[in-house]
Amino acid sequence: xxxxxxxxxxxxxxxxxxxxxxxxxxxxxxxxxxxxxxxxxxxxxxxxxxxxxxxxxxxxxxxxxxxxxxxxxxxxxxxxxxxxxxxxxxxxxxxxxxxxxxxxxxxxxxxxxxxxxxxxxxxxxxxxxxxxxxxxxxxxxxxxxxxxxxxxxxxxxxxxxxxxxxxxxxxxxxxxxxxxxxxxxxxxxxxxxxxxxxxxxxxxxxxxxxxxxxxxxxxxxxxxxxxxxxxxxxxxxxxxxxxxxxxxxxxxxxxxxxxxxxxxxxxxxxxxxxxxxxxxxxxxxxxxxxxxxxxxxxxxxxxxxxxxxxxxxxxxxxxxxxxxxxxxxxxxxxxxxxxxxxxxxxxxxxxxxxxxxxxxxxxxxxxxxxxxxxxxxxxxxxxx
Amino acid sequence: xxxxxxxxxxxxxxxxxxxxxxxxxxxxxxxxxxxxxxxxxxxxxxxxxxxxxxxxxxxxxxxxxxxxxxxxxxxxxxxxxxxxxxxxxxxxxxxxxxxxxxxxxxxxxx
Numbered sequence: 001x002x003x004x005x006x007x008x009x010x011x012x013x014x015x016x017x018x019x020x021x022x023x024x025x026x027x028x029x030x031x032x033x034x035x036x037x038x039x040x041x042x043x044x045x046x047x048x049x050x051x052x053x054x055x056x057x058x059x060x061x062x063x064x065x066x067x068x069x070x071x072x073x074x075x076x077x078x079x080x081x082x083x084x085x086x087x088x089x090x091x092x093x094x095x096x097x098x099x100x101x102x103x104x105x106x107x108x109x110x111x112x113x114x115x116x117x118x119x120x121x122x123x124x125x126x127x128x129x130x131x132x133x134x135x136x137x138x139x140x141x142x143x144x145x146x147x148x149x150x151x152x153x154x155x156x157x158x159x160x161x162x163x164x165x166x167x168x169x170x171x172x173x174x175x176x177x178x179x180x181x182x183x184x185x186x187x188x189x190x191x192x193x194x195x196x197x198x199x200x201x202x203x204x205x206x207x208x209x210x211x212x213x214x215x216x217x218x219x220x221x222x223x224x225x226x227x228x229x230x231x232x233x234x235x236x237x238x239x240x241x242x243x244x245x246x247x248x249x250x251x252x253x254x255x256x257x258x259x260x261x262x263x264x265x266x267x268x269x270x271x272x273x274x275x276x277x278x279x280x281x282x283x284x285x286x287x288x289x290x291x292x293x294x295x296x297x298x299x300x301x302x303x304x305x306x307x308x309x310x311x312x313x314x315x316x317x318x319x320x321x322x323x324x325x326x327x328x329x330x331x332x333x334x335x336x337x338x339x340x341x342x343x344x345x346x347x348x349x350x351x352x353x354x355x356x357x358x359x360x361x362x363x364x365x366x367x368x369x370x371x372x373x374x375x376x377x378x379x380x381x382x383x384x
Numbered sequence: 385x386x387x388x389x390x391x392x393x394x395x396x397x398x399x400x401x402x403x404x405x406x407x408x409x410x411x412x413x414x415x416x417x418x419x420x421x422x423x424x425x426x427x428x429x430x431x432x433x434x435x436x437x438x439x440x441x442x443x444x445x446x447x448x449x450x451x452x453x454x455x456x457x458x459x460x461x462x463x464x465x466x467x468x469x470x471x472x473x474x475x476x477x478x479x480x481x482x483x484x485x486x487x488x489x490x491x492x493x494x
Binding site: 015016019022024027070077080083085087091094095098101132134137138139140152156273274321324 | 391397406415467493
């Protein structure tokens, strides 16, 4: 548990704070491995037969599965425990970040290193899909400023993601970026991007693997949240990585046409909206130079998934403040890419293996609450 | 820091009070685990350094100042354990409803 790589910005934990975080992580592992799988047994033995008796046919989609599962006491108990574990996770990190917030702000503001850069835009409108509800129950979301030079959301996120993923994203939470890099190195060995953009970077945890993989490249990263960018910039500097962070909405950036050879995002798409994702794809097309490539890493699409699997993956839509989760995983991505200007034959939708060997052996089931480090990721991409 | 994530908290049981009780039970379970970990650290250190024995613990009597400190700790402890109850109130204060959450789902999906 306490093997997250320490750096200048990572909040430390007192003995009891760490014990509290340890408990949350153990609870999450227990729920994911010992309780969540039981939902399928309940579905097959109780809920599905009940539906079949009432309708003379099996449930056909995730909504019909949910309509019977919601009345099953086992599912109710697992759900309330999973929601509670999520709230306890944020709370366990919040307390320790609050205790050391002045020092973290000071350290971020004066770290004295100038490898990369940070450009904030206080006038940037925070999109409604971030302000309507706090995404995945992080109090205040990515954008709320608790004071001048605030880094609270970033510090909280960096530590909480480690707990959320049950440490399966590696000691720097960089397994997602690493996995996309591995995919690139294996499938596009000759591809040598000179300018790379990471959209919706939060604290840059997925951005940094690109700095290592392509040492000659200039790496840029954008996000709408100032507190996560301040933290992410200082974190990258503390780890000796050169990244240019700027506060921008991926739907419409200030980069010139054809600025990038490679555009990536990591679990960004599900935190946007139907309109925003269309804007983002068009922006990717505008920003890529001819021959450039975009790759968006996500959890799998629901299409082709058995109704129960889609239902359990859909839990976050209704119960973990992820309002766009269900819709984005049902979108016709091929059509979306084509409508955004990408050639039909250039579109890729594929599962990629985790770059971390110890994670590869995992279920790949993406059960509710167990998608962090499930052992594989879904990638959607296209070339210009 | 902000304690309550914006967005109506879902409930799962037919009686939503059971969800609240489960929140309390799990917070309590967490605190027992924290306590157990600290105690384990102390006892291992004590044995390693030859500081005290089980008998010394039984014989200990706290003074007034220690008792006041412990009272303060218990106040914070109860705040933590009963967190979910306070959250319900905060949600009501901000007029967050299931309808307003569903409106957010619709807004991003249309």
